[in-house]
Amino acid sequence: MKEYKLLVIGAGAAGxxxxxxxxxxxxxxxxxVDRDSCIGGVLNQCKxxxxxxxxxGEEMSGTExxxxxxxxxxQAIDGGADxxxxxxxxxxxITENRHAFLASQGCYEEVAFEKCLLxxxxxxxxxxxxxxAGTRPEGIYTAGEAQKMLNIYSRDVGDDxxxxxxxxxxxxxxxxxxxxxxxxxxxxxxxxxAGGMERNRRNIIEKYDIPVVLRSTIxxxxxxxxxxxxxxxxxxxxxxxxxxxxxxxxAMGLIPERDILDWxxxxxxxxxxxxxxxxxxxxxxxxxxxLQAERLGVTLAK
Amino acid sequence: MKKVxxxxxxxxxxxCARALSKYDIDxxxxxxxxxxxxxxxxxxxxxxxxxxDSMPGTLKSRLCIDSxxxxxxxxxxxxxxxxxxxxxxxxxxxxxxERLSKKLDHGRIGGIAGLRMIDREExxxxxxxLNPNISTALFSEETGTVNPWxxxxxxxxxxxxxxxxxxxxxxxxxxxxxxxxxxVETNKDSYSADIVVNCAGIDSDKVRELCEKPQIRIxxxxxxxxxxxxxxxxxxxxxxxxxxxxxxxxxxxVPTVDGNLLIGATERQASAISTATAESGIxxxxxxxxxxxxxxxxxxxxxxxGCMRPNPxxxxxxxxxxxxxxxxxxxxxxxDNGLFSFIGVKTPGMTMAPELGRYLTEKVLxxxxxxxxxxxxxxxxxxxxxxxxxxxxxxxxxxxxxxxYGKIICRCEQVSEGEIREAIRRGARTVExxxxxxxxxxxxxxxxxxxxxxxxxxxxADERI
Numbered sequence: 001m002k003e004y005k006l007l008v009i010g011a012g013a014a015g016x017x018x019x020x021x022x023x024x025x026x027x028x029x030x031x032x033v034d035r036d037s038c039i040g041g042v043l044n045q046c047k048x049x050x051x052x053x054x055x056x057g058e059e060m061s062g063t064e065x066x067x068x069x070x071x072x073x074x075q076a077i078d079g080g081a082d083x084x085x086x087x088x089x090x091x092x093x094i095t096e097n098r099h100a101f102l103a104s105q106g107c108y109e110e111v112a113f114e115k116c117l118l119x120x121x122x123x124x125x126x127x128x129x130x131x132x133a134g135t136r137p138e139g140i141y142t143a144g145e146a147q148k149m150l151n152i153y154s155r156d157v158g159d160d161x162x163x164x165x166x167x168x169x170x171x172x173x174x175x176x177x178x179x180x181x182x183x184x185x186x187x188x189x190x191x192x193x194a195g196g197m198e199r200n201r202r203n204i205i206e207k208y209d210i211p212v213v214l215r216s217t218i219x220x221x222x223x224x225x226x227x228x229x230x231x232x233x234x235x236x237x238x239x240x241x242x243x244x245x246x247x248x249x250x251a252m253g254l255i256p257e258r259d260i261l262d263w264x265x266x267x268x269x270x271x272x273x274x275x276x277x278x279x280x281x282x283x284x285x286x287x288x289x290x291l292q293a294e295r296l297g298v299t300l301a302k
Numbered sequence: 303m304k305k306v307x308x309x310x311x312x313x314x315x316x317x318c319a320r321a322l323s324k325y326d327i328d329x330x331x332x333x334x335x336x337x338x339x340x341x342x343x344x345x346x347x348x349x350x351x352x353x354x355d356s357m358p359g360t361l362k363s364r365l366c367i368d369s370x371x372x373x374x375x376x377x378x379x380x381x382x383x384x385x386x387x388x389x390x391x392x393x394x395x396x397x398x399x400e401r402l403s404k405k406l407d408h409g410r411i412g413g414i415a416g417l418r419m420i421d422r423e424e425x426x427x428x429x430x431x432l433n434p435n436i437s438t439a440l441f442s443e444e445t446g447t448v449n450p451w452x453x454x455x456x457x458x459x460x461x462x463x464x465x466x467x468x469x470x471x472x473x474x475x476x477x478x479x480x481x482x483x484x485x486v487e488t489n490k491d492s493y494s495a496d497i498v499v500n501c502a503g504i505d506s507d508k509v510r511e512l513c514e515k516p517q518i519r520i521x522x523x524x525x526x527x528x529x530x531x532x533x534x535x536x537x538x539x540x541x542x543x544x545x546x547x548x549x550x551x552x553x554x555x556v557p558t559v560d561g562n563l564l565i566g567a568t569e570r571q572a573s574a575i576s577t578a579t580a581e582s583g584i585x586x587x588x589x590x591x592x593x594x595x596x597x598x599x600x601x602x603x604x605x606x607x608g609c610m611r612p613n614p615x616x617x618x619x620x621x622x623x624x625x626x627x628x629x630x631x632x633x634x635x636x637x638d639n640g641l642f643s644f645i646g647v648k649t650p651g652m653t654m655a656p657e658l659g660r661y662l663t664e665k666v667l668x669x670x671x672x673x674x675x676x677x678x679x680x681x682x683x684x685x686x687x688x689x690x691x692x693x694x695x696x697x698x699x700x701x702x703x704x705x706x707y708g709k710i711i712c713r714c715e716q717v718s719e720g721e722i723r724e725a726i727r728r729g730a731r732t733v734e735x736x737x738x739x740x741x742x743x744x745x746x747x748x749x750x751x752x753x754x755x756x757x758x759x760x761x762x763a764d765e766r767i
Contacts, residue, residue: 103709106701123750126746
């Protein structure tokens, strides 16, 4: 059985930066695992700009940020860092006696580790989890899936789009669709102001003059095989409107992905486990993830 | 060779086809949708009932009791996951107490094993999260659960493997009596048949009336369900039936074979044939949960779904409802000279389905006369190996032999590429069909992580064909 000093789960900004920082601070036998076939995590589907100012001092796209991570890792490994990169590999289980089970093409392997850094990012809140009434048609995507369709799979989502939630990813998708000539009918927001970062609100919602329906939510979905409309309700007055659409995109926030942990959320984490990046808490920008990861990587090397 | 047409590939249709395929008969199943198990069958509670709910001595009671006894063995033969978790029917007052003891009596008369009344202490020890103000509880050791899709797909694959021909996307639009037998017309083709078996679920009355006068019609009602994340696996150990004090629907909680909790079911008027959920129904379920299982974390709900219930009513020849307003509780198999119609099969339809197949086959053989039993009938069927269900040792050797089973595509349910490829090889052509065969996309992210990759695999498969 292989024995690692540090097992890093997730090779996005958090995992890669922490692994490299730990190696530079003297750690050896580091295993960096990601289920994707390349490093970078969610950055790979972010072709838009707005990344890197806080960490690299220059603005770049998400994919360029991912490239920087790749370069950093390659350089570190070439320079002798003892990091074993295992891509296309999913950690299916970690046990209390510090063993992990790794699944990849042709191989299911048990490994031992001394410390573990969980850097597995986030999941998105789904419309289904809200138990919205009505049918369950096609044409409903989380913003992340819509982004993946656009930038990875080159698939069209439809032309008449309603977006539930005004978070950053929702706004970025809205801008993209408007630039493409699609119709963003409305963004629906339950609180009394649009969400996301101030710079996005200014550059997207205000600049593109996107209709934002505040204090409202979607209470019913229509359409048999494909979505045809949604019912929007004002949370104060109870007034309802039906909005016809061909696509519903949900941007309702992120949930740290800690599926691998069997521990009760109220219980304290074991001392050999550290969380980093969006799986620790949701960061507004990737640069702050890198900063946190660098710090934690050094600590873990001790 | 004698020819039988089965209309509808739900649980009843697939089990009829499987039972008929033991005999030397040419069988074709006509299904209006693109896959099996898309109608009423797809959205039940997945409960294998022991049979104490029906009046003792009735056909329904007998078929349910017999079927339940054989269920574990059947699931073994068909390689279907089956969990004999037992059930706890709980009462919180006098009226419900009486209902429970009546059900216990039914069970005793029917010879159902493993039934007994238990007190509050024992019940709360079995289910610590239940509202503890229980009056009495009826414990049934033999109640179990399966995934209805999995069961239906297994019956379908077994029948197909025994030579039954399944025609998808063919809806029956005409049944004409001929000198000998029938001519069945669909949107695509026409078929001659000696016998027609109508298992068309919610449309079974309409299918029958293509060549017979009205006798029974279906008035559908709708039901809503909630499903929790499988991280709540172990929160509930037995199927919980809550028998309400008032005359209303109680709550049912099923710890499914996939590890989720299934919470159901409302019963409400249906304005149209639709599986849409209603806000009111979901609200009722959530309220009942906070009453019966107050600490159940409702934020662990990952989705809701709706379904139809086919309630059969007697009508006159013009199709007008007869005086008595109550729907028929007895099982309805109408025989019209070679046309057999199951009309309004509902709870415990899934439990009865295997016995319904056997019962129907006897009737068909009675009409067709001397039919040889096939010596080459293959009762077994092999399911798709599930990475998630293998032990660590099994995973190691299985993945070595089948490399694709090491590549996880669905993160939430840990479904591998190998499983998805196998589902596609067996005929899955949509994301939904892959989901039903492998569980991919059934988890907490509801497919937002893996859907696009599965679409890609389906597209690649289409190109190969």
